Amino acid sequence: MDLLPALAIGAALVAVATVTGLVWRAAQGRAVRGSGARVRPGEIGVAVGGFGEQATLVQFSTEFCSRCPATARLLGAIADDEPGTRHVEIDLTHRADLAARFRISQTPTTLLLDADGVERARIGGAPRAEVVRARLDDILGRNHVGIH
Numbered sequence: 001m002d003l004l005p006a007l008a009i010g011a012a013l014v015a016v017a018t019v020t021g022l023v024w025r026a027a028q029g030r031a032v033r034g035s036g037a038r039v040r041p042g043e044i045g046v047a048v049g050g051f052g053e054q055a056t057l058v059q060f061s062t063e064f065c066s067r068c069p070a071t072a073r074l075l076g077a078i079a080d081d082e083p084g085t086r087h088v089e090i091d092l093t094h095r096a097d098l099a100a101r102f103r104i105s106q107t108p109t110t111l112l113l114d115a116d117g118v119e120r121a122r123i124g125g126a127p128r129a130e131v132v133r134a135r136l137d138d139i140l141g142r143n144h145v146g147i148h
Contacts, residue, residue, distance in 0.1 A: 031127075031135050034111065034119035041117070044090055044098060054084030055139045056113040057132070063093045065107040067126040075110065078132055084115075085136065114139045 061068035079087035112121040
């Protein structure tokens with residue numbers, strides 16, 4: 001192969017990889033509409049009554065997740081600031097069944113549940129505080145300028 005076509009192919013591969021990485025990164029931490037499925041505390045190993053009265057932030061983590069501890073601190077602080085809201089962390093390291101059941105393909109992944117345990121939003125990757133708070137406002141029925 002000649003040098004010029006080889007360099008062109010190499011440059012094209014680098015460009016495609018860069019664009020793919022930027023698109024993936026932009027999608028991290030964004031909330032998407034939840035499945036609408038109802039989650040019961042017992043099915044994820046939480047004691048009955050272990051969900052928040054108003055909302056629950058369910059964080060799926062693994063032992064090897066580097067962003068999970070910071071996510072747990074963030075979600076815990078938000079839950080502490082919001083009356084009736086609870087943060088629950090589920091370690092998927094030994095619970096692959098839950099990863100399959102809830103379609104978790106990365107950690108952290110956070111589900112935002114309403115008072116009835118219905119999945120109203122899902123955040124893949126490390127969540128941003130303003131996104132979590134905006135979705136909680138939706139769940140709690142508060143008006144806000146939305147972050148989408």
